[in-house]
Amino acid sequence: MTTAPIIELRGVSKRFGPTYDAAARVARSIARQFGTAQKNEVVHAVDNVDLSVTRGEVVGLVGESGCGKSTLGRMVAGIMPPSDGEVRFKGDDIVELPPDRARDAKLKVQMIFQDPYASLNPRLRVEDIVGEAPLVHGLVKRADFDTYLDAQLRRAGLDPGYRRRYPHQFSGGQRQRIGIARALAVQPEFLVCDEAVAALDVSIQAQILNLFMDLRRELDLTYLFISHDLGVVEHLSDRVLIMYLGRIVESAPAEEVFARPNHPYTQALLAEVPRIEARKRRFTAIKGEIPSPLAAPPGCHFHPRCPHAMPRCSQEAPRLREIAPGHRSACHLNDRS
Amino acid sequence: MTTPTLEVRNLRTHFFTRAGVVKAVDDVSFTIASGRVLGLVGESGSGKTVTGFSIIGLVDPPGRIAGGAILYQGQDLAKLPEREMRALRGNRIAMIFQDPMMTLNPVLRIDTQMIEAVQAHAKVSHAEARTRARDALGMVGIPSPDERLQAYPHQFSGGMRQRVAIAIALLHHPDLLIADEPTTALDVTIQAQILAEVQKLAVNYGTALIWITHDLSVIAGLADEIAVMYAGRIVETGAADAVLDRPVHPYTHGLIGSVPSRNRRGEKLRQIPGTTPSLLRLPPGCAFRTRCPRADAACEQEPLPSQPVPERTVRCFHPLVAVAA
Ligand SMILES: Nc1ncnc2c1ncn2[C@@H]1O[C@H](COP(=O)(O)OP(=O)(O)OP(=O)(O)O)[C@@H](O)[C@H]1O
Numbered sequence: 001m002t003t004a005p006i007i008e009l010r011g012v013s014k015r016f017g018p019t020y021d022a023a024a025r026v027a028r029s030i031a032r033q034f035g036t037a038q039k040n041e042v043v044h045a046v047d048n049v050d051l052s053v054t055r056g057e058v059v060g061l062v063g064e065s066g067c068g069k070s071t072l073g074r075m076v077a078g079i080m081p082p083s084d085g086e087v088r089f090k091g092d093d094i095v096e097l098p099p100d101r102a103r104d105a106k107l108k109v110q111m112i113f114q115d116p117y118a119s120l121n122p123r124l125r126v127e128d129i130v131g132e133a134p135l136v137h138g139l140v141k142r143a144d145f146d147t148y149l150d151a152q153l154r155r156a157g158l159d160p161g162y163r164r165r166y167p168h169q170f171s172g173g174q175r176q177r178i179g180i181a182r183a184l185a186v187q188p189e190f191l192v193c194d195e196a197v198a199a200l201d202v203s204i205q206a207q208i209l210n211l212f213m214d215l216r217r218e219l220d221l222t223y224l225f226i227s228h229d230l231g232v233v234e235h236l237s238d239r240v241l242i243m244y245l246g247r248i249v250e251s252a253p254a255e256e257v258f259a260r261p262n263h264p265y266t267q268a269l270l271a272e273v274p275r276i277e278a279r280k281r282r283f284t285a286i287k288g289e290i291p292s293p294l295a296a297p298p299g300c301h302f303h304p305r306c307p308h309a310m311p312r313c314s315q316e317a318p319r320l321r322e323i324a325p326g327h328r329s330a331c332h333l334n335d336r337s
Numbered sequence: 338m339t340t341p342t343l344e345v346r347n348l349r350t351h352f353f354t355r356a357g358v359v360k361a362v363d364d365v366s367f368t369i370a371s372g373r374v375l376g377l378v379g380e381s382g383s384g385k386t387v388t389g390f391s392i393i394g395l396v397d398p399p400g401r402i403a404g405g406a407i408l409y410q411g412q413d414l415a416k417l418p419e420r421e422m423r424a425l426r427g428n429r430i431a432m433i434f435q436d437p438m439m440t441l442n443p444v445l446r447i448d449t450q451m452i453e454a455v456q457a458h459a460k461v462s463h464a465e466a467r468t469r470a471r472d473a474l475g476m477v478g479i480p481s482p483d484e485r486l487q488a489y490p491h492q493f494s495g496g497m498r499q500r501v502a503i504a505i506a507l508l509h510h511p512d513l514l515i516a517d518e519p520t521t522a523l524d525v526t527i528q529a530q531i532l533a534e535v536q537k538l539a540v541n542y543g544t545a546l547i548w549i550t551h552d553l554s555v556i557a558g559l560a561d562e563i564a565v566m567y568a569g570r571i572v573e574t575g576a577a578d579a580v581l582d583r584p585v586h587p588y589t590h591g592l593i594g595s596v597p598s599r600n601r602r603g604e605k606l607r608q609i610p611g612t613t614p615s616l617l618r619l620p621p622g623c624a625f626r627t628r629c630p631r632a633d634a635a636c637e638q639e640p641l642p643s644q645p646v647p648e649r650t651v652r653c654f655h656p657l658v659a660v661a662a
Pocket residue numbers: 168169170171172173174199201352354359361380381382383384385386387388399400435616
């Protein structure tokens with residue numbers, strides 16, 4: 001039996017054009033009149049990504065700050081349309097669904113946002129932030145509301161006694177838990193976790209991650225888990241995707257990625273992981289230039305920093321292809337055998 | 338002996354809410370010398386950010402400093418008029434906020450904000466300020482800084498916004514830098530770049546650092562001393578190495594035991610049993626009592642700071658100290 005993917009991305013890209021204020025617009029139109037060369041100012045945040053996630057799977061997504069993880073996550077959650085390609089939820093292209101079914105799909109795919117404060121309405125009390133959607137969508141009856149709300153808050157590690165507070169009255173990690181409670185309260189099938197536990201101390205983090213794993217076991221909840229914490233990603237994920245400047249450069253089962261990283265970027269990343277055993281170390285600055293998504297290097301985006309770069313690397317983009325069962329990597333080195 | 342850059346004495350910062358008094362910071366004391374790094378760790382909601390806000394004078398009503406002293410190079414910041422505090426803030430004392438949007442204005446371009454931050458405390462031309470802003474962006478690993486200066490905060494990724502806030506805090510080489518979860522949204526490569534810059538700052542300018550974070554491996558690599566907070570109190574302080582290797586307070590011990598890399602893949606992660614008590618309804622005596630494996634009747638009294646081992650201060654009646662056989 002083949003299980004249909006719960007989420008499928010086909011050739012998904014996202015580009016952001018520049019936005020200009022009045023002064024910049026004037027400057028640009030003058031520059032245009034005089035024929036001054038214009039720089040290409042389009043950000044290629046996500047570039048032609050294919051991804052298929054099966055029910056109950058935990059997919060970790062890792063990559064440098066600014067490489068496009070949150071943008072990819074937002075497209076998966078159906079809250080940002082792709083510039084190209086399609087996002088399918090249980091086989092349906094979300095963009096083409098009739099409004100009521102699209103709303104349903106959006107409810108089933110929830111996102112825990114990276115920036116807890118900006119994602120919470122400052123004028124709403126916690127009880128409304130967490131409780132409103134379940135009430136509106138008929139997931140809970142008015143009469144059972146208080147019990148439901150208390151349970152939702154408690155399992156995210158929040159004291160139900162805080163339900164009448166506003167977001168600004170909480171600590172950073174408490175706000176993050178409000179976001180977690182809100183996402184889980186609508187009983188989603190798919191959860192995009194964008195740095196969802198980054199603001200929590202390791203003990204409360206363990207409590208939330210254990211909750212995530214319980215929900216997966218009990219309800220087959222599926223996760224796209226974006227995180228910079230490789231220890232957490234390794235612990236939780238079945239499969240790990242490595243992203244570099246808008247592209248997926250490696251994809252493999254979690255054990256495989258950590259034991260046998262193939263892509264030079266993945267290898268460099270794993271070598272940097274700080275360990276609690278390493279005391280008072282001298283941190284080192286980045287070697288080589290960080291490429292910009294405003295002017296991505298041609299060929300393999302990683303070539304300006306890659307210790308193995310060959311002439312071919314700056315001319316031709318390597319394809320993501322299978323190098324071992326279930327292990328894919330995008331690097332020309334794999335062509336030499 | 339030289340005066341330390343910062344000495345906090347018995348600080349109490351309370352929020353007088355309608356539901357009751359929230360003792361967010363309750364009798365906190367610590368000292369940091371020039372060029373040293375204090376790692377401030379502890380439970381989420383234990384008062385780390387409020388401690389930072391108290392130092393830099395940004396506690397808003399209904400919160401206020403209810404007691405204690407904050408001595409910066411010997412002068413008490415808690416008693417300083419706001420006008421004098423403003424001259425220090427962002428200049429000699431800077432804070433990297435946990436939420437970068439506390440530093441950034443969403444409707445202004447990055448260049449406008451950074452140039453203003455430069456010119457607020459340095460008499461330089463607009464062009465010179467712009468150059469400094471661009472260099473600062475480059476230093477925190479933002480590529481194409483000239484183009485990126487013209488963007489608005491919402492056009493940046495979460496980690497890029499955080500890095501702009503870091504760049505602004507470092508502009509004037511402060512004497513005291515309070516960094517509140519500054520690298521949580523950053524990958525390990527860029528994190529290392531920023532930590533390298535910060536270490537340079539401490540060495541070259543003698544900046545004293547308070548580094549607030551949940552990431553114990555960063556603390557291990559960066560901090561000289563560690564202070565551990567629980568429910569508004571510092572429950573353990575000591576040299577970073579010693580505290581990480583041989584935690585003496587039961588809360589610290591439980592916290593270090595919850596680090597995922599020490600657990601097995603896919604298995605349930607270890608966590609401290611029970612939940613954080615609400616600061617509105619703390620049990621009398623030791624606040625950790627309801628969750629502590631070593632608690633007994635003695636713990637119904639308030640544990641005062643003691644030194645069960647040399648160079649370690651702990652608030653606990655039954656610290657984890659090896660008993661000689
Ligand atoms: N305006 C406020 N009104 C009432 N309580 C508040 C207010 N601001 C903060 N608190 C409470 O004070 C306590 C300490 O908050 P603080 O932000 O210092 O925690 P923290 O240690 O920084 O936690 P985190 O690691 O989650 O950021 C928290 O329990 C919080 O709920």
